[in-house]
Amino acid sequence: MLVSESTPDGFSFMTGSSLLGQLSSMRKLHELTIIAPFVLPLPRSKDNIRTIKKILRIDKKGIVDGVVYYRPWFFGFPLILGRLNDFIKVLAIFVCIKVNKIKFDIIHAHYAHPPGFVAVLLGKIVKKPVIITCRGSDIHEYTEKNYPDKLRRSRVLYSIKNAVYLICVSNFLKRKVISLGIDDAKVTVIPNGVKSRMFYPIDSSVARKQINLPIDKKLLVNVALLTPIKGTKYLIDAFAELTKRRNDVLLLIIGDGPLRAELENQVLALNLDGHVRFLGFIPNEELVFWFNAADLFVLPSLGEGFGIVLIEAMSCGIPIVASNVGGIPEIINEDNLGVLTTPGDIKGLSSCILQALNKTWDRNRLIERSKYYSWDNVARLTSDIYERI
Incomplete structure (x- = not known):
């Protein structure tokens, strides 16, 4: 049973979750059930009431690609009482299991918090072993x-x-987990994967x-949440420097987040409004065109547990410029x-x-390297862990 913030129809209660891409591969090896509990706001305002009505119209149970999912919901506490919501999620899942008579042998959570804690x-x-996949900020930031x-x-x-086993998506995260006092014997590295049918040249x-x-x-294309750790402001400043040497460049920033207005003002202040475009959120099924349109993919993160967007870009044959931080050098490990x-x-x-714009790149080598990160390979390695428990 998978405890997640997302369901396989793509509905997410946090950010879009790439981990769901592995389900079509995993279901060939194991019977899977996903439970993704979510919190409804208390009906204290018109906006909250509209949100509640919208969420309540979403199916609470479904089947996608052969995987059954459930979305038990509950009214959560606001502000400081919100600390209790994790415990209410546990209750919501427990009731869902009993009511629907769900059978399972292992609980697998993606992200150490909230899903891992729950x-x-x-x-x-329920006296079942728990595996947690540590994916990035849950380890390198929250700890x-x-x-x-x-x-x-x-x-x-x-x-x-308290988990019986931990999966980290990079060696960087594994080292961080071990530094927190976790026994090396219960930690392994299995990278993220990419849907080859979604990202292709x-x-x-x-x-x-x-x-x-x-x-x-x-x-130049950048895909990221617009948050401080993604380093977008440094990319804009670097791009301003670049335009002093080349006037044929265009920067496309895909994604949204709390810094968007600030970053847009930064672009205006640098007189780059004709050279930088903020495109907001773009669905995964459309990203393939944006990747393939790019000459370079740029990821200037200040911290990154893995960097799945790098693999998505490589799957399209697009070379990378990225920060030498976190799990990134494990992916960009050759010139x-x-x-x-x-x-x-x-x-x-x-x-x-x-430098990257002036270099001739071997697109086939980029595509070939990305094949290591297939969901079939990720599913096989994860299945090996299940069999050990």
């Missing part, structure tokens, strides 16, 4: 001693110490025509795949982008 508590109640949410930090630590001119992009420009730069180094990032 899964560990549930596992103690830092200076992380402001001390309760979340304590729940992450509780989760990883297309002729650049065809892709650009499909999404109305100019043929005569060098296109034929991309160029790494120091995180937060504006001039260094600009120089690396210029």
